[in-house]
Amino acid sequence: MSLELIRPGRRGLFCEAGDFHIDPWRPVPRAVITHAHADHARSGSDIYYAQHDSVPLLRKRLGPHSLIRGVDYGEPFRLGQTTVSLHPAGHILGSSQVRVEAGGEVWVASGDYKRDPDPTCADFEVVPCDTFITEATFALPIYRWRPVAAVAGDIHAWWQANAAADRPSVLFCYALGKAQRLMAELLAYTDRGIYLHGAMVPLVAAYRDAGIAMLPSLPVSAAGRGHRFSEDLILAPPSAAGSPWMRRFRGHSTGFASGWMRIRGNRRRRGYDRGFVVSDHVDWPDLLRTIRETGARRVLATHGRTDVLVRYLNEVEGVAAEPLETLYSGESDD
Template sequence: MDSDLLLPRPEGLYCPAGDFFIDPMQPVARAVVTHAHGDHARSGSALYHVARAGGALMRERLGAGSVIHEHDWSERFTLGDTTISLHPSGHILGAAQVRIEGRGKVAVVSGDYKRDPDPTCEPFEPVPCDIFVTESTFGLPIYRWPPMHDVVSDILGWLDECRERGVAAVLFCYALGKAQRVLAEMAARTDRTVHLHGAMLRLVEAYREAGVRMLPTVPVSESARGKDFAGELIMAPPSAAGSTWMRRFGKASTGFASGWMQVRGARRRRGYDRGFVVSDHADWPGLLRSVDDCGAKRIYVTHGDGEALIRHLRDTGHEAFPLRSLGGTMPDLRSSEEGD
């Protein structure tokens, strides 16, 4: 029975043998949290286990009062009848896969992950296991990420264009992970200063403190009133699009960095001038490669429309199931565009 290691419950994914939850949606007694994104790290639980590499971000997210145990990569610790260890997932700084050993089996809950190189975090570590729980945010073969070098060239080309036209370039992206990755990737190619929306300041600082080299940044709020932003790069979370905050830039060209930008319809629907394909999730080849790398006998797929991935894995000789087939009940975690 795989369900003695993993069982969906209303509070989140539960491990009966170890009596703990992974990324619970409601307060619980014991939680292992894979990474600091808001849909995974929620405050209110009595005790948290997290990766040390993401400790600072977790304290930021969960609040100073939370009891947080930090663990080194691959360090083994015991919860109930299970032995737990955390391994890099390559998603964002400190993002972990959870390895659970117990009842004579090994399960790995990969959390969110990607296989593409990222200068802001440790690369995904393939962990051999019997049961592999994978995400499938981009679980269709149309999603194959272009090389990051090409995307950065596109962004730089866009900046040059904006400078020529005398307009500001506002790049929207998620404040945790994506923003820092873009800042770090660009640092290898240019040294221009980037203006940051307030929601990104502390997170960028946390990455800097963790030793990640990024472009120099200044808060937008510290610019003098009436400053001319023509030709400047500004980074902001998508929630700032269309807000009064945008007025200060005068004429601006807008871009969005997201895996969803791969599809023209999604690009046009969002109404940004430019879409840049950058994702912190695995693309289709990345998902298939990870399933092969961990050598699991059974694959459970979480997140949204995983049906295509499941069927394709079955067609190619794997035992694959939706996570809900383990029984129990869990609210549908349809991957939102925020989860990118």
């Protein structure tokens, strides 16, 4: 039996040999953070370790006085008796897998990740390991993503058709990661400016500060009085759907960009006109490919369809796999 380097504790995934937690959900002395989404980065810990690019995003989430140490990808540092390094996870800007080595054992906690190219963050790096901790958000064989450039083309065509009919196009997507990725991918089709819901404005600014090229944008609140948005694309978080804020977009058409849109029922139930299948999580084929490429003998599945993934790995792939209880949601940030 291999050494249990990382195990679930009351406050989060705990590495006893290094005396630190990964993405803890309660305050701890030392926290290593995979990325800046709310279910992975919670306030109150004494010190945070994270990749440089996510530091500005974490500041917004954790408050200006939090102690955050930025490290480079691939730069090893010591925590207790372990050597820790961060490696690109391809999920959002600054997202990392956490590699932990002690006593000849290597574990990788991958946080949320994807393999598809994304102009807003570094490409996923395969990190060979003995035990691989993976998400399972979209662990069903129906989840397969088309190239995002093609989906951006669909979004652009939808926007153009709406504009021709004088209809504002309101595209719902998560404010951190998805919005910026779409704004970068749409550059291939247009350089026309778009409007942003207020919640997205500081996050888009942080990406611009990191040098990411994206469509020009203005806050919705900066549009002149009487502006009808009839030819505009507006990005907004899903929580804005059905709110009074939407009233200003007369005759709008709505879309939602998410991996969940692969299933019609998800789109129709929420009443969106269009669903665009774009995800910042791995799809089923890439999930299996990644597990094979890490060479891991053992896989621990955290959030999503862990039941399906664990059974499939054990029965079909012949890889020892178990579920790992965590409080990560995964679903809500796609």
